[in-house]
Each structure stands twice: as C-alpha cells, then as structure tokens.
Amino acid sequence: MSDESNAYWQANIRLIKWSLVIWAVVPFGFGILLRPFLKGISVGGADLGFWVAQQGAILVFLALIFFYAFRMNKLDRDFGVDEQ
Amino acid sequence: MSQFVINLLFVGASFALYIGIAIWARAGSTSEFYAAGRGVHPVTNGMATAADWMSAASFISMAGLIAFVGYDNSTYLMGWTGGYVLLALLLAPYLRKFGKFTVSEFIGDRFYSPTARLVAVICLIVASTTYVIGQMTGVGVAFGRFLEVSNTAGLLIGACVVFAYAVFGGMKGVTYTQVAQYVVLILAYTIPAIFISLQLTGNPIPALGLFGDSVSSGEPLLAKLDQIVTELGFNEYTAHHGDTFNMVLFTLSLMIGTAGLPHVIMRFFTVPKVSDARWSAGWALVFIALLYLTAPAVGAMARLNITEMFWPNGTDGDAVAVQTIETDPEYNWMLTWQKTGLLGWEDKNGDGMIQYYNDASPEMQAKAAENGWVGNELTNFNRDILVLANPEIANLPGWVIGLVAAGGLAAALSTAAGLLLAISSAVSHDLIKGAINPNISEKGELLSARIAMAVAIAVATYLGLNPPGFAAQTVALAFGLAAASIFPALMMGIFSTRINNVGAVAGMLAGLITTLVYIFLHKGWFFIPDTNSFTDADPLFLTVQSTSFGAIGAAINFAVAYGVAGMTKETPPEIVELVESVRVPRGAGSAQAH
Numbered sequence: 001m002s003d004e005s006n007a008y009w010q011a012n013i014r015l016i017k018w019s020l021v022i023w024a025v026v027p028f029g030f031g032i033l034l035r036p037f038l039k040g041i042s043v044g045g046a047d048l049g050f051w052v053a054q055q056g057a058i059l060v061f062l063a064l065i066f067f068y069a070f071r072m073n074k075l076d077r078d079f080g081v082d083e084q
Numbered sequence: 085m086s087q088f089v090i091n092l093l094f095v096g097a098s099f100a101l102y103i104g105i106a107i108w109a110r111a112g113s114t115s116e117f118y119a120a121g122r123g124v125h126p127v128t129n130g131m132a133t134a135a136d137w138m139s140a141a142s143f144i145s146m147a148g149l150i151a152f153v154g155y156d157n158s159t160y161l162m163g164w165t166g167g168y169v170l171l172a173l174l175l176a177p178y179l180r181k182f183g184k185f186t187v188s189e190f191i192g193d194r195f196y197s198p199t200a201r202l203v204a205v206i207c208l209i210v211a212s213t214t215y216v217i218g219q220m221t222g223v224g225v226a227f228g229r230f231l232e233v234s235n236t237a238g239l240l241i242g243a244c245v246v247f248a249y250a251v252f253g254g255m256k257g258v259t260y261t262q263v264a265q266y267v268v269l270i271l272a273y274t275i276p277a278i279f280i281s282l283q284l285t286g287n288p289i290p291a292l293g294l295f296g297d298s299v300s301s302g303e304p305l306l307a308k309l310d311q312i313v314t315e316l317g318f319n320e321y322t323a324h325h326g327d328t329f330n331m332v333l334f335t336l337s338l339m340i341g342t343a344g345l346p347h348v349i350m351r352f353f354t355v356p357k358v359s360d361a362r363w364s365a366g367w368a369l370v371f372i373a374l375l376y377l378t379a380p381a382v383g384a385m386a387r388l389n390i391t392e393m394f395w396p397n398g399t400d401g402d403a404v405a406v407q408t409i410e411t412d413p414e415y416n417w418m419l420t421w422q423k424t425g426l427l428g429w430e431d432k433n434g435d436g437m438i439q440y441y442n443d444a445s446p447e448m449q450a451k452a453a454e455n456g457w458v459g460n461e462l463t464n465f466n467r468d469i470l471v472l473a474n475p476e477i478a479n480l481p482g483w484v485i486g487l488v489a490a491g492g493l494a495a496a497l498s499t500a501a502g503l504l505l506a507i508s509s510a511v512s513h514d515l516i517k518g519a520i521n522p523n524i525s526e527k528g529e530l531l532s533a534r535i536a537m538a539v540a541i542a543v544a545t546y547l548g549l550n551p552p553g554f555a556a557q558t559v560a561l562a563f564g565l566a567a568a569s570i571f572p573a574l575m576m577g578i579f580s581t582r583i584n585n586v587g588a589v590a591g592m593l594a595g596l597i598t599t600l601v602y603i604f605l606h607k608g609w610f611f612i613p614d615t616n617s618f619t620d621a622d623p624l625f626l627t628v629q630s631t632s633f634g635a636i637g638a639a640i641n642f643a644v645a646y647g648v649a650g651m652t653k654e655t656p657p658e659i660v661e662l663v664e665s666v667r668v669p670r671g672a673g674s675a676q677a678h
Contacts (some may be wrong), residue, residue, distance in 0.1 A: 009667055023169045027162040028332055034197050035324065044295025045304025046322040053158035054380040055291055058165045058373050065172040065369055069362035072177070077360065081670045083357050 090322030095484030130367025139499030140222020150383035167342020181662030207569035218558035220548030272491020290381035337634030341563025344571030417476030428464035570639025593644025599637035606663030
C-alpha cells in the first residue's frame with residue numbers, strides 16, 4: 001500500500017472511530033445507562049434520558065451519517081481518490 | 085358508504101398503483117432483475133430502502149409494543165435506526181466499490197472460498213426466512229382486519245397476494261413501486277398521528293405533542309399517562325423496569341442486525357457511485373426517521389386513549405358498560421376487531437361492565453376484592469392491532485382508517501417482496517449458478533428464483549400461523565441472526581486483511597449456530613410451539629433473552645474468526661490487494677457483469 005493511500009485510510013479510520021464513540025455514547029449512555037443520573041433534567045413530562053431514547057438518539061444518528069458522508073467525500077477529493 | 089367498502093377502495097387503489105408501476109418498469113435481463121442497472125438516484129434509493137426496511141414490524145407492530153411497555157421498548161427505536169450508522173460508516177461505500185450484485189458474492193470473493201460463499205448464503209436464507217415469518221404475522225393481522233375475517237384466513241389470503249406480487253418484477257419494478265409504497269405508508273402513519281396529536285395536545289407534530297401538555301387537563305401528556313396507568317396497577321410508562329443488561333444487548337443486536345440484513349445491503353449496490361452510497365444511507369434514515377420519530381407518540385397517545393375509553397369516568401368511576409361497547413358507534417372498532425380473534429373481553433363478574441386493570445398487581449387485587457372484580461376483563465389485546473385500530477379508537481374519519489389499512493399492507497408487502505427477492509437471488513444466483521450448476525441459462529436462473537420464492541413463502545406462512553411472537557419480536561430474532569452471522573464477516577472482510585478463508589467460515593458458522601440454537605431453546609425448535617426448554621422470562625444465560633443474543637453471537641463470530649485466522653495460513657497477496665482497492669473509491673466502475 002502506498003504512503004498516500006495509507007494516510008487516506010488512517011484518516012478514514014480516525015473519523016470512523018470518533019463517529020462510533022458518539023454513536024455508542026448517545027443511545028447506550030444517555031438513553032439507558034446514564035439515565036438515572038440525568039433524571040434532574042426534565043423534558044416535557046419526562047426526563048432527558050427518556051427523550052434521548054425515544055427521539056434524540058435518532059436525530060444524532062442522522063447527523064452522524066450526513067457528517068461522515070460530507071467529510072469522507074471531501075477526504076476523497078483531498079487525497080485525489082474520488083471517482084471521476 | 086360502509087367502512088368495509090372504504091377500506092377496500094383504498095387498498096384496491098394502492099395495489100393498482102403498485103402493480104401498474106411494476107408492469108411499467110418490468111425487469112428484462114438478470115442484471116436488471118437484481119440490481120436495477122445501477123441507475124438509481126440516492127434520494128430515490130433512500131426512499132425505496134426506507135419502504136423496503138420499514139415492514140410490518142415497524143408499521144403495524146412497533147408502536148403497539150411501545151404502548152404497552154413504555155420506555156423499556158425504546159430499544160426498538162434506537163436499535164432499528166442506529167444500525168444505519170454502522171451501514172453508512174462500515175459497509176455501504178465499500179460494498180458498492182466492490183461492485184458485484186449480492187452480499188454472498190462479496191464474502192465468496194473476499195475470502196477466496198466457495199465454502200464461505202455457501203455459508204453466507206445459508207446465513208442469509210435463515211435470517212431472511214425468519215424475517216418473512218414476522219411479515220406474514222403482520223400480513224395476517226392487516227388482511228384479517230380489512231377483509232373482516234379471522235386472522236388465519238387473512239394470513240392465507242395475504243400469502244397468495246404477497247407471492248403474486250413478488251413474482252411480478254425484479255428490483256427495478258420493486259424500486260419504483262417501493263417509492264410509491266413509501267409515500268402511501270408514511271402518509272398512512274403520520275396523518276392519523278397528526279389528528280390524534282391535535283386532539284390530545286393541540287400540537288400538529290406528534291413528536292413534539294408527545295412532550296407537550298394535555299389539552300383536557302393542562303398537565304404534561306406523559307405525566308398524565310404515567311398517573312392513569314399506575315392507578316390501574318400497570319408499570320409507570322416512562323420508567324425503566326426491565327433488566328438493563330438485556331436492554332443494552334437487545335438494542336445492540338438490532339443495530340448490528342440492521343447492518344447485516346441482505347435486502348437492505350443489496351440496496352447500496354444499486355447507487356451510481358461510492359459517494360452516493362454514503363449519502364444513500366443518510367437519505368434512507370431521513371425517510372425512516374419520519375416514522376420512527378412519530379411511533380413513540382402513536383404508542384403513548386393510543387395507550388392513553390384506550391385506557392380512557394375503558395374508564396370513561398376516570399379510574400375511580402364506573403368502567404365502560406358492555407351495552408355501551410355493543411351499541412355506541414365510538415366502540416364499534418372493538419366489534420370489528422373481535423372478528424379477527426385478536427381482541428377479546430369478557431364480563432367475568434357479571435356486573436355489566438368491563439374492568440381493565442392489571443390483575444397481577446397486589447394493590448389492584450385488594451381494590452378488586454373491595455369492588456367485586458374477579459380479574460382483568462379485557463382478556464385479549466394483541467399488540468399488533470394497535471396501529472391499525474388506532475384511527476378507529478380515536479374516532480377519526482373513515483378515509484383515514486382506509487388509508488391506514490392500505491399503509492399497513494404496503495409496509496408488509498414491500499418488505500416481504502424485498503426479502504423474497506433476497507432469498508430467491510441467494511438460491512438461484514449464489515447457490516445454483518454459483519455452486520451447483522454454473523452453466524445454467526438466464527431463463528433457468530429466473531425460474532429457480534421464482535421457485536425459491538414460492539417455497540420461502542409457503543414455509544413462512546405455515547410458521548406464521550403459530551408465530552414465535554408479535555410481528556416485531558419475530559423480526560427482532562431475524563436481526564439477531566443477521567447480526568451474528570453476516571455483519572462480522574462483512575466488516576472483517578473490509579477492515580482486516582488478516583482474516584482468511586478458514587477464519588471467516590469458522591466465525592460465521594460459530595455465530596449463526598450459537599444464536600440459532602439459543603433462539604430455538606427459548607422459542608421452540610424450528611419455532612414449533614412447546615418444544616422450548618427455556619423461556620425469555622427465565623433465560624438460559626444470565627438475563628439475556630433470545631431476541632438479544634445476536635450481539636453475543638456477533639462477538640463469538642469475531643473472536644472465533646480472529647482465533648482461527650491466527651492459527652492458519654495468511655491471506656494471499658492478491659486478496660490483500662483486493663481489500664486495498666475496495667477501501668478506495670477511485671475506479672468504481674458502473675455495473676460489472678460476470
């Protein structure tokens with residue numbers, strides 16, 4: 001593998017890692033495991049954890065996918081590996 | 085015009101539309117049959133993926149499961165959407181770059197082994213067939229209701245319709261048909277939800293109404309719901325009651341399974357470019373989120389409506405009278421649903437009223453003794469009827485009810501068709517052409533594809549008569565199987581050059597077999613009732629229910645694959661090259677023939 005394409009792949013892996021951290025922390029953290037600690041923050045008749053589990057997580061997933069697609073398509077061009 | 089005629093009109097008109105589109109865009113060659121000639125725009129593809137994806141489980145079943153359990157079943161919402169992140173980040177662009185037609189082709193080529201391809205085909209068939217069983221459950225509920233026949237009769241009629249429908253066209257027919265189905269199903273889901281949200285909270289957006297204030301009492305809707313259900317001895321709606329470990333595993337299984345299901349992954353082979361594959365996953369989730377953000381509101385609001393319907397004078401007043409149910413047009417939905425056998429009530433204590441409460445709660449038992457109640461008199465409320473009955477419960481106009489019937493059928497049909505296509509291509513393309521008879525003619529391949537469809541639907545219908553759970557629960561089992569078998573193989577195939585042919589095969593087999601056995605131990609062997617040794621209430625391993633085991637199966641798959649690969653020969657250099665080329669978008673051709 002050339003250094004150039006190696007650097008491209010490493011940048012991709014870094015981006016994936018950080019995205020997956022958010023992907024895991026929001027539903028499993030805020031939505032389930034940390035919910036008891038966030039009970040104090042109320043959202044319309046329930047609490048933050050409940051809102052994350054039923055609404056927030058989905059919105060975060062959406063943002064993550066579009067963010068990743070945008071960054072990767074830019075990375076493709078920066079490294080000159082995009083489709084022509 | 086009676087409701088029956090309105091339902092028939094809506095269902096008939098929507099069917100005419102789909103079939104019209106299918107004929108207009110009929111598949112010609114085999115390559116069109118599988119992957120639509122790779123000419124589908126990401127937004128169109130996203131919409132079709134959404135229709136394909138949102139099945140009877142999402143449309144008919146999920147809100148009902150949330151309604152009767154509350155917060156704990158948020159797992160379905162997070163699990164079935166979170167998987168798209170995995171798809172977009174870990175699979176979709178690379179599989180598109182690889183540029184073949186099916187998932188098992190990738191596995192066969194990457195692991196340079198016909199055995200790996202064969203094992204992948206078996207995994208796909210097992211997961212997809214389980215998935216179709218769940219769909220048939222939903223089809224039975226929907227057809228039973230709109231034809232006003234028993235659930236079983238509905239299921240048999242539905243099976244014939246699904247088969248006729250799936251045979252009509254290949255993916256291309258299905259792609260544009262599915263766009264139409266998406267439009268029908270999302271309107272059918274959101275319009276009644278908007279009506280109900282306006283009635284209860286004054287907010288036209290159900291997702292906001294859920295966290296809004298009740299119009300009648302001014303207190304927050306969820307607080308009101310919590311109060312009314314606890315007064316009847318049920319669990320508090322917004323609180324966590326179940327086992328946390330199982331909840332995490334279940335959510336994870338659904339997520340990984342989403343990224344391992346062949347009929348969804350196949351969609352990403354049909355976009356023109358690698359960059360489009362990344363956007364496609366996002367667009368699919370946009371269209372899916374419209375339903376998934378609405379579903380929790382549908383569940384909570386329906387639960388409130390139903391409870392108030394049985395206690396029109398409040399939980400301290402008199403319950404609803406049997407005579408009211410039989411004569412008041414507002415309760416007419418109960419009579420129609422009674423015909424399907426999925427809703428039942430019985431005036432056990434003969435007081436002329438139907439008391440609906442949790443008779444397992446000690447406090448309620450005390451209250452029941454005081455009032456002369458002898459048990460919960462709403463004897464049967466199948467969770468899968470909630471969404472379809474919802475507009476009738478809220479007393480919405482007849483056309484909304486007709487629309488929901490059409491939407492429920494669209495959801496079940498579109499997914500069943502997509503799955504049958506995945507099964508038939510696995511059998512004809514991968515199994516017969518790939519392994520048994522490589523010289524088969526195009527005609528012979530198409531014929532074997534259709535025979536495979538017929539067999540799959542017959543098996544699913546037979547098992548759908550005694551389903552292992554509500555539609556969404558059966559579908560969740562299919563996700564567990566896909567999570568344990570396909571996803572790890574695909575991910576390791578792209579992200580690790582170290583995994584070789586033996587490792588991949590051993591991993592897939594270990595994941596599939598452990599998960600399948602775990603499911604059969606809890607749900608009965610081959611889903612035959614009463615052949616199970618454990619129940620989900622008291623599972624074999626810690627608190628892990630059969631629906632949650634997929635995540636553990638996936639971990640076993642990864643571990644076995646790494647272990648075995650470490651002990652056997654390294655991947656040959658030409659395969660390492662293949663993996664490196666898959667990682668880079670440049671050079672992705674258009675459709676590649678074989």
